[in-house]
Amino acid sequence: MSLTLAPDGQSPASDEAVPRLSLTVAAQPLTQQIANHIRDQIIHDGLKPGERIREQPISEQLRVSRTPIREALQILATERLVDILPNRGALVANPGVEDLRGMLKVYSMLDGLGGELACLSAQPVQVAEVERQYNLLQVAFEAKDRSAYFQANQAFHLGIVAGSGNPTLVEIHGQLNLRLYRTRYLAVMQIKDWTSAAYQHADILKAFLDRDGPLLNRLLQAHLGFAWRQAEGVVETPALASA
Amino acid sequence: MSLTLAPDGQSPASDEAVPRLSLTVAAQPLTQQIANHIRDQIIHDGLKPGERIREQPISEQLRVSRTPIREALQILATERLVDILPNRGALVANPGVEDLRGMLKVYSMLDGLGGELACLSAQPVQVAEVERQYNLLQVAFEAKDRSAYFQANQAFHLGIVAGSGNPTLVEIHGQLNLRLYRTRYLAVMQIKDWTSAAYQHADILKAFLDRDGPLLNRLLQAHLGFAWRQAEGVVETPALASA
DNA sequence: CGCCTGCGTATTGTCGACAATATGGAAAAT
DNA sequence: ATTTTCCATATTGTCGACAATACGCAGGCG
Numbered sequence A, B: 001m002s003l004t005l006a007p008d009g010q011s012p013a014s015d016e017a018v019p020r021l022s023l024t025v026a027a028q029p030l031t032q033q034i035a036n037h038i039r040d041q042i043i044h045d046g047l048k049p050g051e052r053i054r055e056q057p058i059s060e061q062l063r064v065s066r067t068p069i070r071e072a073l074q075i076l077a078t079e080r081l082v083d084i085l086p087n088r089g090a091l092v093a094n095p096g097v098e099d100l101r102g103m104l105k106v107y108s109m110l111d112g113l114g115g116e117l118a119c120l121s122a123q124p125v126q127v128a129e130v131e132r133q134y135n136l137l138q139v140a141f142e143a144k145d146r147s148a149y150f151q152a153n154q155a156f157h158l159g160i161v162a163g164s165g166n167p168t169l170v171e172i173h174g175q176l177n178l179r180l181y182r183t184r185y186l187a188v189m190q191i192k193d194w195t196s197a198a199y200q201h202a203d204i205l206k207a208f209l210d211r212d213g214p215l216l217n218r219l220l221q222a223h224l225g226f227a228w229r230q231a232e233g234v235v236e237t238p239a240l241a242s243a
Numbered sequence C: 001c002g003c004c005t006g007c008g009t010a011t012t013g014t015c016g017a018c019a020a021t022a023t024g025g026a027a028a029a030t
Numbered sequence D: 001a002t003t004t005t006c007c008a009t010a011t012t013g014t015c016g017a018c019a020a021t022a023c024g025c026a027g028g029c030g
Helices: A030-043 A055-062 A066-078 A097-121 A124-142 A146-162 A167-190 A195-209 A213-235 B030-043 B055-062 B066-078 B097-121 B124-142 B146-162 B167-190 B195-209 B213-235
Strands: A082-085 A089-092 B082-085 B089-092
Touching: A030 A055, A030 A066, A030 A167, A055 A066, A066 A082, A066 A089, A066 B066, A097 A146, A097 A167, A097 A195, A097 A213, A097 B097, A097 B167, A124 A146, A124 A195, A146 A167, A146 A195, A146 A213, A167 A213, A167 B097, A167 B167, A195 A213, B030 B055, B030 B066, B030 B167, B055 B066, B066 B082, B066 B089, B097 B146, B097 B167, B097 B195, B097 B213, B124 B146, B124 B195, B146 B167, B146 B195, B146 B213, B167 B213, B195 B213
Parallel strands: none
Antiparallel strands: A082 A089, B082 B089
């Protein structure tokens, strides 16, 4: 879960135990680690929409100077997960219902396109992974484990898009997915009737296995539109709106 | 064109001539200005794909410390216009033909969706703007002014998408457009037969004015696919590939 | 009584310096 | 002659300090 960030964590006498071979996987840049850290907190609702993100507290918690933190915030701002107000700091992005509706429109289109392309070019190992996630989905559903259900649901859909073999599509789809992540998570955890949407996955999987691209495209878009209509009521949490 | 960046450019005695009223448009953050500066150079081919971007020369040219430059590079890396190799600097992104093909697939899908939505919710002023750009397009075409043609073509397509009223769509579409900008520009400037694609704009405009969403969607996607097939030959410039 | 002004403080923005890492080439070894 | 090692140099990465800006509140003014 949480990153082991502090660079002063000295493994005893490990200076020679871990020589700087080029074979060794290079540690991720500090800026990226920090961006990942903050991003995780945002999508998992540790940092609430509209909440102020101050640099100094993060600097102290992670034992890092403000410089890489500011670089990380620029990344997250470009991903539209935070808003940076010049000279007034960074806020967790707080999209309104209308914004979320617009994002979902684009997202479902990309999701459908991903499915359609995946029917053409998904590798067997990718198909198998999607099937595996479908089974996990069913297990979680029958166990009424919403958290596991959400996780498998994520992996199921992302797995299909990955099958498209289109890196740009995967990237943009994934970025929009992050923007919608928190809302979708809260929706899945809260809505009363989560049975209907769950059953749609069987048809989706079948279309995928049949490699029926156009059908899968339609099913995915309809599925997301349906899930959204169920979630819409939950969204009405204006979060922090002061003054 | 080029930014007036140097903060030492003292307009004589303008300290009181431009008081810091809240009505005054706040100057764009330095980081953004630098990002815009580098972005412009990339898409206009001043910085070539694969070329190294060193921080110090930029720092000297713009009379700015490296800190905001690094922040700008993080932004551009998130936009996939540059690649940052940890400890080894930033390069101008250099997508291969396969990458470009994948981007264009997503781009045309978004373009088509934008057109379809625009048929539903474009404001009269937006429709008028698209018509205006269409006329500029025709003028430039008849004058064989490829540069003006490209510019009007850009504004024409972006104008349609803007009519969708979906900020997320506009943003993602615009970002992909930037990634493809240089290639499209070089293609328009180089291809021999640029008459065929030009004529398609008449049908596109008509479908838009008729508010025929599905038709416009199909026309736009076909249009981009066509333009791409014409451009494909031009793309074969592997740029810098040393060692 | 409410609003405007001015100042102290908190926070962001920028900088120069130093540390860490990679690069290229000369010298040495095979 | 070729490869390897080692070092000087160039470049990126991180930091602490300072500058610039915004915020909140006390005091004064209409």
